[in-house]
Amino acid sequence: MLTAELVRVVRRKGGLQIQPLCGLSRERAASLLDDLLALAKEHHGQTRAELRTALDEVVIDEAGPGAWAERGLRAAKKLVLDRLEFAARDDVDPLELRVVVFSTAAAARQIGAFDRGAIVSVIAKERGLTCADLEAALYADLEDAHVVDAAALPVLGSLLVDDWRRLEIQALLLRATQVTLDVDATSVQLRRLLRALKLHQLLFFAVPTAPASALRIEAHEGAPVRLVIDGPMGLFSSSTRYGLKLAMLLPHVMACQSFRLQARVQLRKGRATESFVITGKSTGDDVDAEPLPPLVEGLLHDLPALLPGWVVSPAQALLPLAGEGALVPDVVVTHADGRQAFVEVLGFWSRDAVWRRVEWAQKGLLPAPVVFCFSERLRVSEAALASDGADVDVASWATAAALVGFKGSLSARKVAERLLLLLGAGPQRETPAQNGRVQQQR
Amino acid sequence: MLLLSIELRFFAGTLELRGDDADALAALELPHCTHDERTACLRAPAVAYAEILLALLRLQKQGVVAGEALAVVDHARRYEELVLVPCASPPLRGYQSEALSAWKQARGRGVVVLPTGAGKTEVALAAIADRQRSTLVVAPTLDLVRQWHQALSKRFANDGVPHPVGLVGGGEHTVLPLTVTTYDSAWAHMEHLGNRFGVVVFDECHHLVADSYALAARLCLAPYRLGLSATPERPDGKDALLDELVGPIVARKEIDELQQDQGGAYLADYDVVTVTVELSVAERAAYDQARATYKNFVLDQRISMGSPDGWQRFLRVAHKSSEGRAAFAAWRLQKRLATAAEQKLSHVDDILQRHPGVRVLVFSDDNATAYAVSRRFLVPVISHQTKVKERSRLLQAFADGTLPVLATSRVLNEGIDVPDAQVAVIVSGSGTVREHVQRLGRVLRPRPGKRAVLYELVSSNTNETFTSERRRDHVAYR
Secondary structure, three states, X not given: OOOHHHOOEEEEOOEEXXXXXXXXXHHHHXXXXXHHHHHHHHOOOOEHHHHHHHHHOOXXXXXXXXXXXXXXXXXXXHHHHHHOXXXXXXXXXXXXXXXXXXXXXXXXXXXXXXXXHHHHHHHHHHOOOOHHHHHHHHOOOOHHHOEEEOOOOOOOOHHHHHHHHHHHHHHHHOOEEEEEXXXXXXXXXXXXXXXXXXXXXXXXXXXXXXXXXXXXXXXXOOOEEEEEEEOHHHOOOOOHHHHXXXXXXXXXXXXXXXXXXXXXXOOOOOOOOEEEEEEEEOOOOOOOOOOOOHXXXXXXXXXXXXXXXXXXXXXXXXXXXXXXXXXXXXXXXXXXOOXXXXXXXXXXXXXXXXXXXXXXXXXXXXXXXXXXXXXXXHOOOHHHHOOOOOOXXXXXXXXXXXXXXXXXXOOHHHHHHHHHHXXXXXXXXXXXXXXHHHHHHO | OEEEEEEEEEEOOEEEEEEOOHHHHHHOOOOOOEEEOOOOEEEEEHHHHHHHHHHHHHXXXXXXXXXXXXXXXXXXXXXXXXXXXXXOOOOOOHHHHHHHHHXXXXXXXXXXXXXXXXXXXXXXHHHHHHHOEOEEEEEOOHHHHHHHHHHHHXXXXXXXXXXXXXXXXXXXXXXXXXXXXXXXXXXXXXXXXXXXXXXXXXXXXXXXXXXXXXXXXXXXXXXXXXXXXXXOOOOOOHHHXXXXXXXXXXXXXXXXXXXXXXXXXXXXXXXXEEEEEOOOHHHHHHHHHHHHHHHHHHHHXXXXXXXXXXXXXXXXXXXXXXXXXXXXXXXXXXXXXXXXXXXXXXXXXXXXXXXXXXXXXXXXXXXXXXXXXXXXXXXXXXXXXXXXXXXXXXXXXXXXXXXXXXXXXXXXXXXXXOOOOOEEEEOOOOOOHHHHHHHHHOOOOOOOOOEEEEEEEXXXXXXXXXXXXXXXXXXXXX
């Protein structure tokens, strides 16, 4: 992944625009990558430190356009390094070797008999190694000693140029406070996009711009959908890991029929946010569907046994919240009599996301009962949506939603109990398919 | 007589003050309070709690405020009064008692400055026992957090049963009347925990002035605050902020003072030996050439490296041209040649031979040199890449003498309790006084008959001579 410092950004028409490839021409970028790929291949089997030293010696020719050419070179080096595999040697345990070597040396020094060469030679012989092998193995677990595996590198630099351009966009997403995404997508594309959002536990809500068609993903064909996603810089404490996950969404966005991505970007801490917009049509790349998040897989596996008489399946509906967008649940449980309830797994990124949902429940915006699952690391009390000893108002919204905290693994039993409580205690509610009427009543 | 009633509440690291007569409340002009229109109350940072309460108590004592009696209802404070009985506590040394008295005289707010190994922890434990209030100890690293956890549970044990101590950070979140946390966790959780403690101890408090950590101190209402440091001064001058966040320096002893006291009973006697190292012919030639390239560029660009922004300007300009990039590479090369001169390792060899069986710490400025020392002399190294398990094992082996020599870069400067060492070898280091004093402190734990030695290896006629002069600008080196 590139960082924002390795992207050339200009301000134009009140927004940020990327100068692709740090301003290098496509041919120049491809030839630069060719040289770096060749160098990396020459270092196949050598250490990361040796490759890094060799890369440090590559400089951009002096006729280049100054600082940005230099950054372009750094970006290209990173691109190549990220494509390499590195492996630690596994024939010797460096930790155990160090214990033996250092203890032997300390004991020898204690009696005034320290002879480095003799110590290395004796220990190497005992282990059937050469002295050079032993020296190399002593710190083989350090990153710099890892061995370069260049087997999977592409042959031509031109094959990496498109990656480079995509990585530049992703680098800016690492600095986003919020991303608004308008996509025109087929049901397959939309499902993949939403699943990627869910897998990476990104914080978002959907705004179906064409309510009737957007309620069910299966029924969704080409109607635009707006997704508002929290950016890593918008979280209480900015998170690189969250940023990387947001960046990983981009291929799914670019695979939609057409898209418009607008990000509020904070290039440096403390600076004002600026707008960055890209639009595009499907690149034609077929992006593999992401798997379901493991916690959701777990619920789909465990809930059927705990909820006899109910059908448990991955949710395919957007739940519209009057005037507040739409919720994208993960699991739906459906009874033969038509009653439905949903589960959304929120993960551990933001307390605000949990409180937002508490607020939706309290305002009565949820069209169906929903159990929200969140990490206990967010330190939100489940009691925030409990009805114990509550007044009449509280009791009414407590039947619409419940919170389930989890630490590490999510208890399907607890989720099932909450679902049954919501379904048993609450009035029979309309399913999302009937939801237009529910919205009108509000 | 009318009664003006004032309520204090803690909310998200701030204090909210509400009165039944808002105008009368505003007229009191309480310190640090501003009117918050959103919630129609007076609001102040939690750190101002003691000052506000004192102001209110003064007004109360006066009996009448503008014809009204004053009633204060304090809902803000949620910390407890404890019954802590210290066990097996050694009697405080003279300077420790003085420090404790000075802190108490300053209304339990202030910084105690003592050298590494002089027993700052003992002063803090005595302060906690003296105040008998819920206490939060904030330390910079998880290693120190563990050490504090152990010290508190042992010191306040009941019939041999360790006193329960909470832990926030490193995957733990248990809040108890005695709790230890890291600076990072304090920043993340203080808005919720800020009213749970009456005493807060900031270990290595020179870290506290960083923006986010300072915020943690401001979100906490603890009226009693104790900062501990060996080297509170910072090159950026931000140490002045400690006054506001913790209190003024109330007690200070330098290495030389303690070393003279009680004939070395508090800190070991020590010698500082500066060893001048000559560069090899090849190193000298390369150094001179690199130095000239760098200096010429700086002169051409009219950058004064002595000015406060000289370095920043150099960095900005250096990356704009190939000459600049060459100058930057030359700067790095000349620095590397000076700090890692080949001859330095020969001197390390001599020193190790001169002190057989003695515990020696070999410090360098960078990891590459630390690993070079390790490979050359077959001694273990502790760097940021060393895994926790291996680090603990190495420190244990160092303590029991089975591995008496340890190489390290900056990791052992502070934040890890290094067992008794007698010799420190500074192969290279930064120009900061703090680092140099901390490294010296590592070998000063007293032991009968001990005489510590700090060797400083300096490449002659290089920029390192100037670096060495700068870092020795401290009473311990005079």
